[in-house]
Amino acid sequence: MKVGIVGTGPAALMAGSQYLLQGFEVSFYDHKKAPARKFLVAGHGGFNLTHSESKSDFLSRYDCDEIKKCVEIFDNQALIEWLKFIGIETYSGSTGKIFPVKGTKPIDVLNAWISWLKKQNATFHFEHKMIDFDSNSIVFQTISSEIKVNFDKMVFALGGGSWSIKISKKQY
Numbered sequence: 001m002k003v004g005i006v007g008t009g010p011a012a013l014m015a016g017s018q019y020l021l022q023g024f025e026v027s028f029y030d031h032k033k034a035p036a037r038k039f040l041v042a043g044h045g046g047f048n049l050t051h052s053e054s055k056s057d058f059l060s061r062y063d064c065d066e067i068k069k070c071v072e073i074f075d076n077q078a079l080i081e082w083l084k085f086i087g088i089e090t091y092s093g094s095t096g097k098i099f100p101v102k103g104t105k106p107i108d109v110l111n112a113w114i115s116w117l118k119k120q121n122a123t124f125h126f127e128h129k130m131i132d133f134d135s136n137s138i139v140f141q142t143i144s145s146e147i148k149v150n151f152d153k154m155v156f157a158l159g160g161g162s163w164s165i166k167i168s169k170k171q172y
């Protein structure tokens with residue numbers, strides 16, 4: 001069964017990882033030239049990956065029942081174990097936030113994750129912008145053409161619209 005995942009941020013990589021563990025054939029697509037740009041930027045100001053609080057406290061941070069159900073299945077502890085599984089050791093900071101061990105940069109976490117995904121035969125397609133889809137296919141705009149790819153399952157992990165690089169007025 002073929003799964004097409006649009007996006008290569010952490011949500012996409014985790015969705016793909018879970019499908020791979022269940023035996024699906026996974027392909028990632030992103031309109032950028034490289035994966036997880038925001039994930040890499042996130043590391044600049046201190047790279048907390050999750051929190052060490054109890055499951056009930058962690059769950060109380062979510063107010064949507066559907067999301068709570070997902071977090072119940074894959075909680076903060078599951079993420080810490082997942083990171084260990086791909087070779088990333090973590091520690092709990094003084095505020096309870098979980099960080100990769102000192103000296104581990106965001107790019108190291110990303111590389112460990114991508115390397116695990118590739119070992120499971122996941123494929124990556126960059127400079128592929130999703131421009132349309134229907135119930136079993138996605139249309140991508142590549143540099144040279146428009147292509148339509150069929151999938152059994154599709155995941156759209158496109159991120160939010162909350163962050164953009166601010167251009168200073170001085171640059172005009």
Ligand SMILES: Cc1cc2nc3c(=O)[nH]c(=O)nc-3n(C[C@H](O)[C@H](O)[C@H](O)COP(=O)(O)OP(=O)(O)OC[C@H]3O[C@@H](n4cnc5c(N)ncnc54)[C@H](O)[C@@H]3O)c2cc1C
Nearest residue numbers: 007008009010011012030031038042047048129130158159
């Ligand atoms: C400055 C900063 C600091 C942060 N610090 C932290 C932190 O310390 N800890 C933490 O947990 N979080 C932090 N975050 C938040 C974290 O980066 C985001 O929550 C996370 O990246 C969201 O992941 P995502 O996979 O949902 O989306 P994204 O990371 O935004 O990924 C979405 C992907 O989809 C691709 N895409 C979108 N539309 C299309 C399309 N039409 N076709 C093809 N591809 C498409 C994009 O190119 C992108 O690669 C920080 C964010 C910022 C900006």
